[in-house]
Amino acid sequence: MLTTASGPFLGSAAITAGLVTPARLRGPHFRRLFRGVYLDRSETVDHMTLCRAAALLLPPGAALSHRSAAHLYNAQVLARDQPVEVTAPGGLRPQPGLRVVRSPLAPGDRARRSGLPVTAPLRTAFDLARGRDLVAAVVGVDALLHQRVVRLDRLHAYVAEHAAWNGANAAVRAIGLARPFVESPMETRLRLIAVLGELPEPVVQYDVFDRDDRLVARVDLAYPEKRVALEYDGDHHRERDTFRRDAVRLNRLHLLGWTVLRFTADDVLRNPARTLAVVRAAFHDR
Known part of the structure; x- marks a missing residue:
């Protein structure tokens, strides 16, 4: 039984x-x-369970792909109610909860992760990068870079080798906006609000030192010459110990002349224009 x-x-x-x-x-x-x-x-x-279920249906030469593959590489890319995504040359039909992309997979584009067939890291990043939503594409590439399963130089080379593929131009743009060391999708989205809003690009994960060269804090995004920092505050910042550490850290930054702008999910996802206006005002005021 x-x-x-x-x-x-x-x-x-x-x-x-x-x-x-x-x-x-x-x-x-x-x-x-x-x-x-x-x-x-x-x-x-959970999504892993659904991936294991979908793998039972995969024909030869197919693999879990896109965000499902990225999830198996520990990248934070899943949306709510995310369907399992697979790439198959044929022989598999989409159904509720299962998105099927028709495309050939060369042997070098296939790998195994957690015992399941997945697209290799470079192919996964390329597929995410050529998505229609630019911000989501950059989020996906940033997340894979953060996990160190892909490198930008190799990804640029892979895209060049597949320049004739559909979406390759979109991939070039997304990869051009991607950066290593971004620690969360919301940090990527906050960074892109500034960049796509035609502000200079902030530095990712910037270390702030005091006058004696002692590390004071690492901020999510920074304009060092302006002493302006942008921080995304997730729900964990409301926990008591984190809140206390944040208060000490912010006071030390203020004493060094830094302006620290803190944003929530509501700011980033629902009010990007207002968020851009705040960042732009702080940037020009300094």
């Missing part, structure tokens, strides 16, 4: 093996993840 630790399985294979009856499979004990793929209801469904 199937156990709660069995993970996703093909219903047809379980029936053939005598592990479950068709009637029980349709009952309350199992949930259907994709057509023909099931999971014990006691198990948690």
Whole structure:
């Protein structure tokens, strides 16, 4: 009998093996993840679980790709209710929760991660970079750079080798805006608000030292010549210990003459024009 630790399985294979009856499979004990793929209801469904389920359907030469592959490389790229994304030369149809991209995958474009077939890091970055949404494309490349699974020089070379592919021009632009060391997607989005708003590009992860060359703080984004810092405050900044450390850190920066602008998800995602106006005002005031 199937156990709660069995993970996703093909219903047809379980029936053939005598592990479950068709009637029980349709009952309350199992949930259907994709057509023909099931999971014990006691198990948690997350994106990794869905990737394992989708992998059971992949034809030869196919692989998990785009944001699903990036997730397997530990890059923070998943959107809410993100479908599993796969690239296949053929033989697989899309369905609810499963996005299929038709494209050939050369042997060098395929790899394995956590036991699953995925697009290789360079192919994953290239696929994300040539997406229609420029900001999302840069977010994806930044996240892979942060995990150090790709390097900018090799990515530029890969794109040059695939210059005739659809979306290659978009990839060139996205990769031109990508930077290593960005620590979160929201930092990428905040940086792009400034850059696409025609302000000079801020320095990523800038170390501020005092007059005795002692490290005071590292800020998310900085205009060192203006002593203006841009910081994204996620929910963890509301935790008591983090809040206390932030207060000490900000006081030390202010004493050194820095203006620190702090932004939330609401500022970055819902009010980018207002956020740009604040950054522009601080930049020109200094």
